[in-house]
Amino acid sequence: MITATIGLFYGSDTGATEYAAELIETAFEVANIEKHDVHKVSAADFASYDRIILGLSTWFDGDLQSDWEGFFDEFKTIDFTGKKVAIFGLGDQMGYGEFFIDGVGILGQEVVNNGGEVIGVWSTEGYDYDESVAEFEPGWFMGLALDEDNQRDMTESRIAQWVAQLVEEFELEAVGSTT
Numbered sequence: 001m002i003t004a005t006i007g008l009f010y011g012s013d014t015g016a017t018e019y020a021a022e023l024i025e026t027a028f029e030v031a032n033i034e035k036h037d038v039h040k041v042s043a044a045d046f047a048s049y050d051r052i053i054l055g056l057s058t059w060f061d062g063d064l065q066s067d068w069e070g071f072f073d074e075f076k077t078i079d080f081t082g083k084k085v086a087i088f089g090l091g092d093q094m095g096y097g098e099f100f101i102d103g104v105g106i107l108g109q110e111v112v113n114n115g116g117e118v119i120g121v122w123s124t125e126g127y128d129y130d131e132s133v134a135e136f137e138p139g140w141f142m143g144l145a146l147d148e149d150n151q152r153d154m155t156e157s158r159i160a161q162w163v164a165q166l167v168e169e170f171e172l173e174a175v176g177s178t179t
């Protein structure tokens, strides 16, 4: 039974993050996902959600995806108090191993600065990169890392595992429960 609504905000230059957002939407069976392209949102659009997923790619040596870059000043004004926020990032660990999914760390830090709780942290095991702003403590990314350039065949299973983790951490099964 669908018991909760999650706001999923994503930005994508060549479609990889958008594709991942669609897979994530499909993988959630116990929540209704409302997807928003960051190109078209304002800060007010975040207010109606207590559970939020952010998705972005990293570009040009550690920069936010272009729509997130354009929205970033407004993003920094959002009050995330009382909200749980999960982040997924697309990157290229071989081509840009010094900046792998840096955008996940950049957004995540702002969420924390503005009172939010970042959930869905993800092990760095299984990736081969040099540095990442997303690695907030040794061995842990602030969110799910996906690499459609080098590890495309792992995307679906990583998403399935991450979504199962989010169902617990968003406390979705408890919502609307009578027990």
Ligand SMILES: Cc1cc2nc3c(=O)[nH]c(=O)nc-3n(C[C@H](O)[C@H](O)[C@H](O)COP(=O)(O)O)c2cc1C
Pocket: 011, 012, 013, 014, 015, 016, 017, 018, 056, 057, 058, 059, 060, 061, 062, 063, 065, 090, 091, 092, 093, 096, 099, 100, 101, 102, 148, 149
């Ligand atoms: C010019 C260029 C710069 C990139 N810079 C980075 C980077 O700094 N860090 C990273 O992890 N990936 C980097 N990437 C890889 C992209 O993030 C990756 O291809 C991603 O899947 C693109 O997703 P999108 O189509 O949703 O924007 C770069 C790719 C290109 C073509």
